[in-house]
Amino acid sequence: MLVAENITKRFSGVTALDTVCLEFLAGNVTAVIGENGAGKSTLMKILSGVYDDYEGQIRFKGEPVRFNSIRDAQACGIAIIHQELNLIPYLSITENIFLGREITTRWGTLDKKAMRQTSQKLLDKLKLDISPDTLVAELKVGQQQVVEIAKALLVESEVIIMDEPTSAISESEVAVLFDIITDLRRENKAIVYISHKLDELFTIADRYVVLRDGKSIESGSMQGIDHDTLIRKMVGRDITSIRRQANGRVHDTLLSVKNLCLKHPIRVQDNQLKNLSFTVGRGEIVGIFGLMGAGRTELLETLFGLHPKRSSGTVSLDGQYVQFRSPIHSITSGMALVPEDRKKDGLVLGMDVQTNISLTALENIEQTGFLSQKKETTLAKKYIADLRIKTPSEKQTARNLSGGNQQKIVLSKWLATNPKLLMLDEPTRGIDVNAKNEIYKLILQLADAGMGIIVVSSELPEILAISDRILVLCEGNLTAEMAVQDASEDSILKAAIPKTS
Amino acid sequence: MQLTLNSYRPFITKFQSLIALFILCLGISLMSDKFMTVANFWNVLRQISVNVCISTGMTLVVLTAGIDLSVGSVLALSGAITAGLLRNGIQLPSSNLYIGFTLLGATLAGLLTGSGLGWFNGWAITRFKLPPFVATLAMLTIARGLTMLWTEGFPITGLGDSFTFLGTGWFLGIPLPVWLSGIIVAIAVLVTNKTRLGRYIYAIGGSESAARLSGVNINKIKIAVYTIAGALAAVGGLLVTSRLDSAQPNAGTSYELDSIAAVVIGGTSLSGGRGSILGTVQGAIIIGVLNNGLVLLNVSPFWQQVVKGFVILLAVIIDKSNSKAD
Numbered sequence: 172m173l174v175a176e177n178i179t180k181r182f183s184g185v186t187a188l189d190t191v192c193l194e195f196l197a198g199n200v201t202a203v204i205g206e207n208g209a210g211k212s213t214l215m216k217i218l219s220g221v222y223d224d225y226e227g228q229i230r231f232k233g234e235p236v237r238f239n240s241i242r243d244a245q246a247c248g249i250a251i252i253h254q255e256l257n258l259i260p261y262l263s264i265t266e267n268i269f270l271g272r273e274i275t276t277r278w279g280t281l282d283k284k285a286m287r288q289t290s291q292k293l294l295d296k297l298k299l300d301i302s303p304d305t306l307v308a309e310l311k312v313g314q315q316q317v318v319e320i321a322k323a324l325l326v327e328s329e330v331i332i333m334d335e336p337t338s339a340i341s342e343s344e345v346a347v348l349f350d351i352i353t354d355l356r357r358e359n360k361a362i363v364y365i366s367h368k369l370d371e372l373f374t375i376a377d378r379y380v381v382l383r384d385g386k387s388i389e390s391g392s393m394q395g396i397d398h399d400t401l402i403r404k405m406v407g408r409d410i411t412s413i414r415r416q417a418n419g420r421v422h423d424t425l426l427s428v429k430n431l432c433l434k435h436p437i438r439v440q441d442n443q444l445k446n447l448s449f450t451v452g453r454g455e456i457v458g459i460f461g462l463m464g465a466g467r468t469e470l471l472e473t474l475f476g477l478h479p480k481r482s483s484g485t486v487s488l489d490g491q492y493v494q495f496r497s498p499i500h501s502i503t504s505g506m507a508l509v510p511e512d513r514k515k516d517g518l519v520l521g522m523d524v525q526t527n528i529s530l531t532a533l534e535n536i537e538q539t540g541f542l543s544q545k546k547e548t549t550l551a552k553k554y555i556a557d558l559r560i561k562t563p564s565e566k567q568t569a570r571n572l573s574g575g576n577q578q579k580i581v582l583s584k585w586l587a588t589n590p591k592l593l594m595l596d597e598p599t600r601g602i603d604v605n606a607k608n609e610i611y612k613l614i615l616q617l618a619d620a621g622m623g624i625i626v627v628s629s630e631l632p633e634i635l636a637i638s639d640r641i642l643v644l645c646e647g648n649l650t651a652e653m654a655v656q657d658a659s660e661d662s663i664l665k666a667a668i669p670k671t672s
Numbered sequence: 673m674q675l676t677l678n679s680y681r682p683f684i685t686k687f688q689s690l691i692a693l694f695i696l697c698l699g700i701s702l703m704s705d706k707f708m709t710v711a712n713f714w715n716v717l718r719q720i721s722v723n724v725c726i727s728t729g730m731t732l733v734v735l736t737a738g739i740d741l742s743v744g745s746v747l748a749l750s751g752a753i754t755a756g757l758l759r760n761g762i763q764l765p766s767s768n769l770y771i772g773f774t775l776l777g778a779t780l781a782g783l784l785t786g787s788g789l790g791w792f793n794g795w796a797i798t799r800f801k802l803p804p805f806v807a808t809l810a811m812l813t814i815a816r817g818l819t820m821l822w823t824e825g826f827p828i829t830g831l832g833d834s835f836t837f838l839g840t841g842w843f844l845g846i847p848l849p850v851w852l853s854g855i856i857v858a859i860a861v862l863v864t865n866k867t868r869l870g871r872y873i874y875a876i877g878g879s880e881s882a883a884r885l886s887g888v889n890i891n892k893i894k895i896a897v898y899t900i901a902g903a904l905a906a907v908g909g910l911l912v913t914s915r916l917d918s919a920q921p922n923a924g925t926s927y928e929l930d931s932i933a934a935v936v937i938g939g940t941s942l943s944g945g946r947g948s949i950l951g952t953v954q955g956a957i958i959i960g961v962l963n964n965g966l967v968l969l970n971v972s973p974f975w976q977q978v979v980k981g982f983v984i985l986l987a988v989i990i991d992k993s994n995s996k997a998d
Binding site: 475477497498499502503508510515516517518519520521522526529530531533534537540541542584 | 862866867868871872874875878879881882883884885886887888889945946
C-alpha cells in the first residue's frame with residue numbers, strides 16, 4: 172500500500188534518516204520499532220506530509236507521491252495520530268471530528284444535524300458510548316484517542332499511523348483500542364504502529380520494521396519472534412537487565428513522613444493523600460506504585476513543597492523538620508525532584524545543556540557576584556562525562572537531544588545540588604531500553620553512595636527491578652508496603668486496584 | 673548560487689540588524705546630505721538614548737515572557753514629580769509647611785516614583801497572578817491620571833540650568849544622555865550574561881515551571897524585573913524633562929510602542945527566554961535612524977508611521993523565518 176524508497180532526511184548537517192526503505196501492507200499492522208533517536212518520528216512526519224524536504228521516493232498504491240502538507244497526505248488517505256493528541260478541549264466531539272471539513276448547508280451555515288449523525292455513526296462503529304455533543308475536555312485520554320481515530324476514519328484514510336497510542340491510557344482502554352485496530356485491519360487498512368511497549372506488539376502487530384540510527388535494519392513477520400530477539404534487533408546487541416539484589420541490609424532512617432495529607436484543590440473536604448506515614452532509609456530505594464489518580468505524583472509534589480497551602484503532616488529529613496513552603500526550602504534541606512513531564516517541568520528546552528545543568532547550582536559557580544563561565548563548563552563537562560550524556564557539546568540546545576539524554580541532564584542538575592533524597596517521577600517514560608538501563612544503573616549507584624531514593628512508576632517491571640521496598644498507593648491511601656523479595660506483580664496490583672464497595 | 677547564499681547564511685543571520693542599519697544609513701545619506709553630519713550623528717544618538725533606557729528595561733520584562741505597557745506613563749509621572757519638586761517643593765498651605773528639594777533630592781524622588789510603580793506592577797502580577805498585559809495596561813492609565821493630577825494638566829517649566837545640563841550637556845565630546853544610556857546598557861549586558869539574576873530571567877521565560885522546580889524564586893525575580901523597568905522608565909523621564917526644560921503632562925505617550933518595537937526588531941521573542949540587550953539597542957538605533965531619516969527626507973508624519981509599522985512587520989517576519997531555519 173505505502174512504500175518508502177531510499178528516504179534520506181538531514182537536519183542542518185545531521186542525518187536523521189539514511190536511505191530508509193520499507194513498505195506497509197494493506198490489512199496489516201506494521202510495528203515500527205527502534206530506540207529513541209532512531210528516526211521513527213522523523214519518518215512518520217515525512218510519510219504524513221509534515222516534512223517535504225527529503226530525498227528519495229514515496230509510492231502510495233504504486234503511484235509516486237510527494238506530500239507538501241498534512242492536508243495533502245490526508246487527502247490521499249494517510250492519517251497520523253500523534254502521541255500528543257491534537258484535539259481542541261472546549262469543542263465537542265463532533266466539532267473536533269469535523270474541524271476543517273465542516274458540512275455546510277446550501278446557505279453556507281453549518282449543517283449541525285448531518286455532522287452530528289455522521290459522528291454518531293463513527294462513534295458507534297468505534298464502540299464509544301458517549302454523546303457526540305460531549306466536550307473533549309470531559310473525555311478520558313483513551314476516549315480522546317478514539318476521537319482521533321474517528322477523525323482519521325471520516326476522511327476514509329487507508330493508512331493510519333499511530334505514534335505511541337498507549338503511552339497515556341489504562342489497560343482496559345488499551346483493550347478497546349486493540350479491538351478497534353483489529354476491525355480496521357479487517358477493513359484492509361494499513362496500520363502503522365509505533366510503541367516502546369514491546370509486549371503490545373506481540374498482541375497486535377503482524378509485521379515489524381526495525382530502525383536503528385536512521386537506517387532501516389530489518390523487517391519481517393512477527394510470527395516466531397520473541398521479546399529478546401526484538402530487543403537485540405533494536406539495540407544491535409544483548410542487554411542484560413539488572414535487578415536489585417535486596418540483601419536484607421538495614422538502612423538508618425533518612426526521611427520520615429507522618430500523617431501526610433493533601434486536600435483536593437476543588438473539593439476541599441476530600442483528601443488526595445490520606446494520612447500517609449512512611450520512611451525512606453539512607454541508601455534505600457523505595458518504589459511507589461499506583462494506578463492513575465492514586466496520588467503518586469501528588470505525593471512527590473507535596474514533599475517537594477509545591478502544594479504548601481493544601482498539605483499537612485510532618486516530614487523530617489536527616490533529623491531536621493522540613494516545612495512544605497516552596498521548592499526552594501525543599502532543595503535547601505536536601506531534596507531533589509525529577510518531574511514526570513521532563514520537557515515542561517524538568518528542562519528549559521530552549522537553553523543549552525550547560526545552562527540547564529547549572530540552573531540549580533548557580534551559587535556554586537559564582538565568583539565575586541558574577542557567573543564564572545569556566546566553572547560552569549567544568550561542572551557541565553563533569554556530568555556529561557559521568558552520566559555519559561550524548562551531546563555534540565555542552566552548548567547544544569536541550570531540545571535537540573533525545574529523551575534519554577534529556578533525562579540525564581535533569582538528573583545532572585539535581586546531582587549538582589548534592590541532594591540527600593532524590594525523588595524520581597516516572598524516570599524512564601518515553602526513554603529507550605538502552606538509556607533506561609543506564610538510568611537504572613545510575614540510580615543504584617547513587618543509592619549505594621548513601622542517597623535515599625523514591626521512584627514513582629506505573630510500570631511494574633521497573634518497580635520490581637530497582638526497588639528495595641515497595642509502597643502501593645490506591646486513591647490516596649497507602650494500601651501496601653512490602654520488601655521487594657516478598658513482592659510480585661500480582662500482590663502489587665491487588666493492592667493498587669480500588670475495592671468496589 | 674544557492675550554495676553560496678546558504679554558506680553565508682549564519683553570518684547574515686547573526687548581523688542582520690547591523691546590515692539592515694548599514695543599508696538604511698547608506699540609503700538615507702544618498703538621499704539627504706544633512707544625514708551624514710557630525711551634528712546630526714549626535715542628535716540622533718541623543719534622541720535614541722531615551723528609548724534605549726526604556727527598552728533595556730522592557731527587554732528584561734519581555735525575556736521573562738511578560739510585557740510592560742506602562743513605561744510611557746511611568747516616564748511622564750516620574751519626570752513630572754522631579755520637575756514639580758524641583759520647582760515648587762511640597763507646600764501644605766494648611767499647616768504652613770514648605771519642603772524644598774535639592775537637585776539630587778528631586779531626582780531621587782523621580783527615580784523612586786518609577787521604581788515604586790514598577791514594583792507595584794510586579795507585585796500585582798505575582799500576587800494576583802494577573803496577566804502582565806492587563807496589570808500594566810491598568811498602570812498605564814493610573815500613572816497617566818496621576819500625572820494629570822500632579823501637573824494639573826499644565827507643563828512644569830523653568831527647572832534651572834543645572835538640571836537641564838543632564839539632557840543637554842556634553843562630557844568628553846559625547847552628550848550626557850548617550851553616556852547615561854551607554855552605562856545602563858553596559859550594566860544590563862553584564863547582568864543578563866554574567867549574573868544569577870540574568871540567568872533566572874532567561875530560565876523563567878524559557879519555562880516558568882522548570883525554573884520554579886529548580887528552586888528559582890519566580891515572584892522575587894519578576895518583581896525585580898518590573899521594578900527595574902519602572903526605574904529605567906524614570907531615567908527616561910528625567911532625560912526627556914531635562915532636555916525640554918519642561919515636564920509635559922502628556923510626555924511619553926505611546927513610548928511603550930516604540931520600546932516594544934525596539935525589543936522585537938532586536939530579535940527578542942515576545943514569548944520569552946530568547947533575546948538580548950544588544951539586540952534591543954540595535955533595534956532602538958534602527959527606529960531612531962528611521963525616524964530621523966524620514967524627517968530629513970521631509971516625509972509627512974502620517975507616512976512616517978506607516979513606514980515604521982511596515983519595518984516592524986518586516987523585522988519580525990525575517991526573525992521568524994530565521995528561527996525556523998535553525
